[in-house]
Amino acid sequence: MHERPSSEPDGYTLYQRLLDGEINASADIALAYYDSLCAWLASVSSRLDAHYYLMAVDDALIDLFQRPRTYDPTKGSLLVFLRVAANNRLRNVLRSERRHSDRRAPIDAVEHVALAVKYGQGNIDDDPAEIVERREREEALLAQLPPQHPVSVIPNSITDDLTPAEREVLELHLRKERKTTVFARVMGIADLSPAEQKAQVKRLRDKLDKRLRRAGVNV
Amino acid sequence: MTRPVDLFARRVETDSWFLGFALALYAQSEDLNDERLASTLGCSVADLTSLRLCRRPLSEPAEAFGRDIDTLVRAYGVRADVIAAVARRADAVDSLRRSAEGVPGTPATLMAARDRERNGRSLSDREDRARQADEGNKGDDVQ
Numbered sequence: 001m002h003e004r005p006s007s008e009p010d011g012y013t014l015y016q017r018l019l020d021g022e023i024n025a026s027a028d029i030a031l032a033y034y035d036s037l038c039a040w041l042a043s044v045s046s047r048l049d050a051h052y053y054l055m056a057v058d059d060a061l062i063d064l065f066q067r068p069r070t071y072d073p074t075k076g077s078l079l080v081f082l083r084v085a086a087n088n089r090l091r092n093v094l095r096s097e098r099r100h101s102d103r104r105a106p107i108d109a110v111e112h113v114a115l116a117v118k119y120g121q122g123n124i125d126d127d128p129a130e131i132v133e134r135r136e137r138e139e140a141l142l143a144q145l146p147p148q149h150p151v152s153v154i155p156n157s158i159t160d161d162l163t164p165a166e167r168e169v170l171e172l173h174l175r176k177e178r179k180t181t182v183f184a185r186v187m188g189i190a191d192l193s194p195a196e197q198k199a200q201v202k203r204l205r206d207k208l209d210k211r212l213r214r215a216g217v218n219v
Numbered sequence: 220m221t222r223p224v225d226l227f228a229r230r231v232e233t234d235s236w237f238l239g240f241a242l243a244l245y246a247q248s249e250d251l252n253d254e255r256l257a258s259t260l261g262c263s264v265a266d267l268t269s270l271r272l273c274r275r276p277l278s279e280p281a282e283a284f285g286r287d288i289d290t291l292v293r294a295y296g297v298r299a300d301v302i303a304a305v306a307r308r309a310d311a312v313d314s315l316r317r318s319a320e321g322v323p324g325t326p327a328t329l330m331a332a333r334d335r336e337r338n339g340r341s342l343s344d345r346e347d348r349a350r351q352a353d354e355g356n357k358g359d360d361v362q
Contacts, residue, residue, distance in 0.1 A: 023287040024294050026237075027272035034224040058227055065274070066236055 009033065011078030018068045026065040033079065034061070037086050040185065045090060056090035075163035080188040084164035158211045169201075170208050228271035238291075239271030241309030248308065260305075261298040270295055276306040 009032035017025035034057060041053040060082055064071060071081045159167055168186045177183070184190045184197040187204070232243040246256045257264045276287035288306070292299045 021274075021277075023238075023276060023290045024269065024273045026274055027269040030224055030227060030272045031269065034227060035222070038223055054223060054226070058230060061227075062231070062234065062236075 009079075012073055015068070015071065015073060015078050018065065026061075029064070029078075030061055033082055036079075037061075037082055040083055041086055041090060044087070044182070044185070048090075048094075052090060052093055053086075055093055056086045059089045060085035076165045077188045080163075080165040080168075080186070083186065083188075084168050087168070158208075158215050166204065166208070169204055173205055173208055222268075224272075225268050228268040231271060235309070235313060236275060237271060238273040238275050238306075241275050241305050242267070242271055244309050244312055245305040259298075260301050262295050266295045266297075270297070275309065276303075278306070278310045 009029075011032075014025060014029050014032060018029060037057045037060070038050075038053050041056060042048075042050070045053070063085065064082065071078065075081075159170065162170065165187050169183055172183060172186065180194070180198050180201050181190070183201040183205070184192070187200065189197055189200055192200070228239060231237040232239040234240060242256065245251075246253075249256075249259070251259060253264050253267060257267055260270075262270070270291070273291065274287075276291075277283040284303075284306070288299055288303050291297055291302050
């Protein structure tokens with residue numbers, strides 16, 4: 001049986017193999033990262049159905065396999081890139097769910113009227129509870145949507161030369177996240193000692209703060 | 220036990236970029252379940268996940284195809300003749316599918332273009348002959 005990559009994958013080598021067109025590089029990358037990406041996404045976006053994480057991770061990996069140049073190894077590790085990509089995919093999935101839900105709202109209203117009419121005629125073959133349940137599921141989903149991406153409303157001069165991981169840190173920073181462990185996970189430094197994590201997180205947050213102040217953005 | 224990555228490997232079977240696409244076509248046409256597919260290939264059922272997640276071998280140039288097949292043989296211990304047949308069958312199905320969709324440069328569209336050219340030429344040949352015959356007849360009438 002083919003040997004799986006170790007638990008600490010060498011992202012750079014795997015990526016180089018993908019770039020070189022090695023036929024089984026995609027399989028090795030998937031085996032090395034799939035489970036940990038799903039677990040990470042679940043930890044930062046709890047309360048969502050697992051199929052949303054899976055879909056997001058699937059899309060992020062397929063994108064990398066088919067367009068490997070979208071990743072720039074000089075800007076961060078493959079793990080961080082895939083986390084950011086999967087997270088962005090998750091947001092897209094949730095946004096499209098929301099749009100779908102918005103479009104369906106008037107249809108639901110019509111269904112309610114139709115059901116009322118059916119009830120009046122004593123000719124019911126649909127359960128109205130199903131419609132109510134569906135609406136409740138959609139509302140629960142909407143409630144889980146993250147707030148509007150704050151990075152999108154700040155000047156480009158702040159974000160232009162940031163790596164995907166730094167942008168993610170900026171986003172967390174703007175959302176008033178305070179836990180070092182959360183930042184460390186995004187930065188891909190969770191395996192460092194707590195003191196080292198704290199120091200690196202502080203350095204990056206100070207740098208971002210300085211930029212924000214220069215651009216006149218109040219945090 | 221099925222791992223999430225095994226499900227991912229099944230989901231890519233609809234994407235022709237992946238070897239999973241070719242394996243699914245082959246298994247379907249040969250009526251093979253996972254156990255029989257693995258045994259035909261000469262690998263374990265667990266290796267099917269890795270194989271499905273590989274890129275599909277490049278059909279051209281021939282050296283690239285050979286290199287891809289060699290890598291699969293070395294990495295997963297599959298039989299070269301079977302995995303090559305799997306890839307070739309997918310290439311053939313893909314080519315037919317694209318022809319049916321009218322993609323330029325594929326066999327059906329090239330044949331259609333040749334037919335059009337041939338028909339066009341023979342039509343104009345017929346027209347020329349008819350014109351010559353007409354002129355000849357007119358000449359006869361004058362005489």
